[in-house]
Amino acid sequence: MLSTGRANPHERIAVVDWAMFETLLALGIVPVAATELVQFRKIAIEPDVPPQVADLGLRGSPNFEMLRLSNPHLIVSSRWFTWVQHSLEQIAPVVSYSVYEPNRPPYAPAEQITVALGKRIGRLAQARAYVDASALELARASRRVADKTARPVFLINLGDARHFRVFGADSMFGDVLQRLGFTNAWTKPTSYAATAPMPLEALAEVPDAWIVIISPVPPDARSTLSDSSLWRALPAVREGRVVTLPPVNPFGALPAARRFARMLAETLSAPGAQNG
Incomplete structure (x- = not known):
């Protein structure tokens, strides 16, 4: 269950993309499952990954059996995973966001996606506050x-x-x-x-x-x-x-x-x- 003070239609969220994973964590959402957690902890360092997040294995070949067992109500993805979109949709509804596109600086899209994701999961105020805090930093x-x-x-x-x-x-x-x-x-x-x-x-x-x-x-x-x-x-x-x-x-x-x-x-x- 998500630790939010209000009812949320997406109580169990899984994520296959690292940019979306760190964004969810930054908004105070603990996904039930994510990819390559050992490597994420070594490379991304922050935000901290709570121990209860299940590891879905490699980003290039996520473990669909583990994903299904985690019983997500929503899967957060990105354009990098369009090749497995259909398989993901067999498990739970999928939302996809793209921080990175050819010849496009990604910071402004990351701001927009943070707000869009926050709105989707009932954390719009937190998302806007995080965008503002990022600009200040x-x-x-x-x-x-x-x-x-x-x-x-x-x-x-x-x-x-x-x-x-x-x-x-x-x-x-x-x-x-x-x-x-x-x-x-x-x-x-x-x-x-x-x-x-x-x-x-x-x-x-x-x-x-x-x-x-x-x-x-x-x-x-x-x-x-x-x-x-x-x-x-x-x-x-x-x-x-x-x-x-x-x-x-x-x-x-x-x-x-x-x-x-x-x-x-x-x-x-x-x-x-x-x-x-």
């Missing part, structure tokens, strides 16, 4: 990094010691970066979130940029980079303009946006971080 983060924004920023995940993925304007990280007043150093096209693996030397194309590494960092990359002449030759590395953030959900909604903004602001405003 980004505004606070923006003030903290105001002296750093003269330099552009590469936002990357390391794949190994020689390759990285970079987050563009149509990623949540890239959208929030610009809302904080920065310029994204990566101006080439990306698809939904990040490019395919790129060689490290591509980071030399904007020599005055910050390099912001978003965890997790593969163990082999961490141990090898320090000995890499290619890595040490990058201007940002030589001049101390590389920082590493804790893990953040790269396919999240407003909770991920807030965590990314807060982590970036805390890291760049820490003692020892260079001024822009």
